[in-house]
Amino acid sequence: MSDDLKNIYAMAKRYHKHGVVKDETLKTVEARIKAADIPDVRPMTGEEIKEVRQRWNLSQSVLARTTGMSVESVSKWERGESKPNQAVLRIINMISDKGPEIFLS
Incomplete structure (x- = not known):
C-alpha cells in the first residue's frame, strides 16, 4: 500500500472513531485500498x-x-x-x- 493510501486510511479511521466518518464510508475506503493492492494482469507470450x-x-x-x-x-x-x-x-x-x-x- 502506498504512503498516500496509508495516510488516507489512517485519517478515515480517526474520523470514524470521532463519528465524522460513517461505517459504510470506512468500509468503502477499506475495499478500495484492498482493490488497489491487487496486482495488474501481466501479459505473457x-x-x-x-x-x-x-x-x-x-x-x-x-x-x-x-x-x-x-x-x-x-x-x-x-x-x-x-x-x-x-x-x-x-x-x-x-x-x-x-x-x-x-x-x-
Missing part, C-alpha cells in the same frame, strides 16, 4: 505460458481445465496464434507465481 505450464509439470489438458478453456485454446496460445483473455491470463499469472495448488480444495 505463448512461450511464457508454455514455460509456466512445463515448470509446474502441467499438461495442456490440465491447464485447459484449470482455466476453463479447451486444449485447442492452450495450444493456440503457446503457438502464438491467439491470446488468452484477461481473466484467463490472471489465472495463469497466479499459477506462475504460486503454483497450481492454489486451485486445489
